[in-house]
Amino acid sequence: MIRFENVTKRFPDGTEALKDISLVLPTNELTAIIGPSGCGKTTLMKMINKLEKPTEGSIFIDEKPINGMDEVQLRRSIGYVIQRIGLFPHMTISDNVALVPKLLDWTKDKKEQRVRELLQLVGLDPEVYMERYPLELSGGQQQRVGVVRALAGDPNIVLMDEPFSALDPISREQLQDELRNLQQTINKTIVFVTHDMDEALKIADSVILMRDGQVEQVGTPQQLIDNPANEFVRSFIGIERINQKRTFGDRKLLEFLDLFTEEWAGDTEEISAEQTIENAFLQLDKSAKNYLAIVQGAQVVAYANDRDLLKAALAKETGATA
Known part of the structure; x- marks a missing residue:
């Protein structure tokens, strides 16, 4: 410290x-x-x-x-x-x-x-x-x-x-x-x-x-x-930036999978890729975990921490995954 x-x-x-x-x-x-x-x-x-x-x-x-x-x-x-x-x-x-x-x-x-x-x-x-x-x-x-x-x-x-x-x-x-x-x-x-x-x-x-x-x-x-x-x-x-976060907060996680981490060995809590970024922020905060495991079709497809979610929330539409 x-x-x-x-x-x-x-x-x-x-x-x-x-x-x-x-x-x-x-x-x-x-x-x-x-x-x-x-x-x-x-x-x-x-x-x-x-x-x-x-x-x-x-x-x-x-x-x-x-x-x-x-x-x-x-x-x-x-x-x-x-x-x-x-x-x-x-x-x-x-x-x-x-x-x-x-x-x-x-x-x-x-x-x-x-x-x-x-x-x-x-x-x-x-x-x-x-x-x-x-x-x-x-x-x-x-x-x-x-x-x-x-x-x-x-x-x-x-x-x-x-x-x-x-x-x-x-x-x-x-x-x-x-x-x-x-x-x-x-x-x-x-x-x-x-x-x-x-x-x-x-x-x-x-x-x-x-x-x-x-x-x-x-x-x-x-x-x-x-x-x-x-x-x-x-x-x-x-x-x-503030408005982008508000706008993109209701977008689904699956739209931004390319911005998230592919591997994580620590503790996680699962969340559906169909959930919104805003819901992911709330779940991560409540879970006290470092990462969420994003699940699509019963498989973990990516991991996201608060910085990853913020990056997605601030993403410009031209750079977001469709």
Whole structure:
């Protein structure tokens, strides 16, 4: 768990980037921080690994204050993915991914095994990509390497600073889907900064919406859509998205099967594919399960969690399955 207690960040020119913020970021969940440019979202994230330091207040990781922690050791224990990817062009993909394990004095065999399993995790064949160089990869492939490099030292916390914003729309959507699927496997505490509301609603377990150095609302994507805290939140989310959810909430699940998850090994509760998205939201909430198993013709055809249902509820008609 990451906790901010009365944190203020004041720069020498008097600008307050953060104003008395108290927050808890839940463990093993993906939290998206979003807001307009200059709202303080990146400053807030950089506080976690001490790239920025508070003027006032304290930050805790698992209830231990980070103020007195050694910066180098702290940063080696936290994964970090940036927008510009930051791969070293003169180093192979294997060497890039193994940077932190090397600093942690892992053995050669342990480093190689870790590189192989991480590349496989994001669909990059180790036999093909380990000895290649960054410039031999596409932008999307490079960003996949950037993500797994942040995971190489097996950190509990991963910070991601607008990692997909420089990619083309197709690559970006693919990586959003992969990150969601990856999180189901690795269960890390991920803090994801973005300026894209659709991205935040799609990938996040919880969303922190900021303005002018302050937090306007914290909640699940569904909570922000259903109950925006004020006019700023409502405006930032967009009336179009809210209306889309209302419009598509009465559409049947079977129309959106291609948006849902094909496999899930955890506990589920069954629901008919003939039920509406709105009814699925209600049943999932009552069940206290992570996923619903969608049944059609006595067979489970897909699985959906609250984010999948929200994605379907926000789907544009041109992209929905007929």
